[in-house]
Amino acid sequence: MSESVNIIKISDLKPGMNNVNIRVRVLEAEAPRTINTRRGPRTISEAVVGDETGRTRLTLWGHAAGSLQAGDTVMISGAWTTSYRGQVVLNIGGRGNITRVDDTTLPPEDEIPEETPQVPPDWRPPRRNSGFGGPRRRSYRQRF
Numbered sequence: 001m002s003e004s005v006n007i008i009k010i011s012d013l014k015p016g017m018n019n020v021n022i023r024v025r026v027l028e029a030e031a032p033r034t035i036n037t038r039r040g041p042r043t044i045s046e047a048v049v050g051d052e053t054g055r056t057r058l059t060l061w062g063h064a065a066g067s068l069q070a071g072d073t074v075m076i077s078g079a080w081t082t083s084y085r086g087q088v089v090l091n092i093g094g095r096g097n098i099t100r101v102d103d104t105t106l107p108p109e110d111e112i113p114e115e116t117p118q119v120p121p122d123w124r125p126p127r128r129n130s131g132f133g134g135p136r137r138r139s140y141r142q143r144f
Helices: none
Strands: 020-029 031-036 038-053 054-061 072-085 087-092 097-100
Touching: 054 072
Parallel strands: 054 087
Antiparallel strands: 020 038, 020 072, 031 038, 038 054, 072 087, 072 097
């Protein structure tokens, strides 16, 4: 019994999406590099990918960094989206999967539109930590 996978198009990407499955052609691919984050040094690489609806940046984290080459046609599963400078960015890391596929339905590079998914004007990123750690507890003196 096979599971049906919901494959979306680049034009349908919105910031804050999780578990994204998408089939794309790699238009550009950079070599891996190390950056410093709050969690320490991380290896990343960046690529530009596209389908018949547009193109977007893809950031590859950890083991996925450097795994793509321009011209590849790939199925990406388990990706997530973020926003950067008003554009939606696709991300893939340790929990995601990249599989090379032979897909003749994707247009060649010169026929992929230049359009990129934009962040909606009313979109606000979710708060990382509101400072609220649960129900308020009565102070020590109020308990006794």
